[in-house]
Amino acid sequence: MRFEGKSAVVTGAASGIGLAVAQRLAAEGARVVIGDRNVEGLEAAAASIGDAATPMPLDVADEASCNAIVAKAVELHGGLDVLCNIAGVLDFGRVADLDKTRWDRVVTINLTGTYLMARAALPHLVARRGTIVNMASAAGLVGIPFNSAYTASKHGVVGLTKALALEFSKEGVRVNCVCPTGVKTPMVAAAPPENIDWELVMRAAPWLDGGEQCDPEDIADAVAFLASHEAKRITGIAFPVDGGQTAG
Numbered sequence: 001m002r003f004e005g006k007s008a009v010v011t012g013a014a015s016g017i018g019l020a021v022a023q024r025l026a027a028e029g030a031r032v033v034i035g036d037r038n039v040e041g042l043e044a045a046a047a048s049i050g051d052a053a054t055p056m057p058l059d060v061a062d063e064a065s066c067n068a069i070v071a072k073a074v075e076l077h078g079g080l081d082v083l084c085n086i087a088g089v090l091d092f093g094r095v096a097d098l099d100k101t102r103w104d105r106v107v108t109i110n111l112t113g114t115y116l117m118a119r120a121a122l123p124h125l126v127a128r129r130g131t132i133v134n135m136a137s138a139a140g141l142v143g144i145p146f147n148s149a150y151t152a153s154k155h156g157v158v159g160l161t162k163a164l165a166l167e168f169s170k171e172g173v174r175v176n177c178v179c180p181t182g183v184k185t186p187m188v189a190a191a192p193p194e195n196i197d198w199e200l201v202m203r204a205a206p207w208l209d210g211g212e213q214c215d216p217e218d219i220a221d222a223v224a225f226l227a228s229h230e231a232k233r234i235t236g237i238a239f240p241v242d243g244g245q246t247a248g
């Protein structure tokens with residue numbers, strides 16, 4: 001029960017890793033406001049968790065929406081201890097096919113959304129010496145071909161994590177991120193475009209073909225550890241959960 005009495009917000013909680021994280025924090029005692037733009041999935045997620053969860057529609061690309069979910073957690077639970085920024089999107093394709101609309105969508109949700117949520121939450125986290133766990137990716141540590149917007153956005157999440165960790169170090173707020181390899185979620189279930197060199201992708205990301213993929217709960221283990229008191233000396237890290245994919 002590492003999160004007994006704690007107030008948490010989890011984004012992207014309607015599916016996959018975000019759902020597993022929200023379930024884990026609630027199972028360990030947290031009261032969790034869960035956000036996602038998939039409202040139907042969010043209701044199902046809240047039902048799977050029970051009284052500890054409050055669902056709230058969220059678009060992390062929208063500043064007012066980010067401010068509103070943080071305000072809801074503070075109103076309901078008297079403050080905020082833990083923010084888990086898990087929402088994200090993936091968009092494989094040749095860079096020539098990746099027009100600015102597609103680029104902006106990925107970077108805005110994955111990177112700007114992480115910044116907007118952190119910015120809304122930080123005054124409250126400072127008040128409680130709370131913590132942020134961001135969701136980066138193995139693609140935040142190494143390049144994945146034909147995945148340029150996603151790779152750039154996740155490298156950005158790693159950089160943002162480190163900058164915020166230093167900026168808030170004297171105020172007792174820890175900021176870390178997790179860098180998973182492939183995880184069995186709807187995000188990686190879609191077939192890739194036919195005009196990309198999949199063999200080249202496989203060299204950088206062999207897990208994408210189904211080998212060594214993690215379960216969402218494996219990633220929730222790492223997020224919960226970093227969010228917990230057990231990680232009280234850890235801040236500013238990009239924590240790979242990748243079976244060694246990025247080790248060398």
Ligand SMILES: NC(=O)c1ccc[n+]([C@@H]2O[C@H](COP(=O)([O-])OP(=O)(O)OC[C@H]3O[C@@H](n4cnc5c(N)ncnc54)[C@H](O)[C@@H]3O)[C@@H](O)[C@H]2O)c1
Pocket residue numbers: 011012013014015016017018035036037038041058059060061086087088089090109113135136137138179180181182183184185186187188
């Ligand atoms: N699945 C993997 O292999 C893998 C690997 C490394 C990192 N990640 C990262 O983990 C995170 C979760 O991904 P997942 O695999 O669980 O995918 P998923 O598609 O199952 O879940 C992503 C969730 O984010 C939500 N979302 C998307 N855009 C949003 C927005 N603008 N506002 C609010 N919610 C939004 C979706 O509705 C969905 O519920 C992402 O940041 C992803 O980049 C996933």
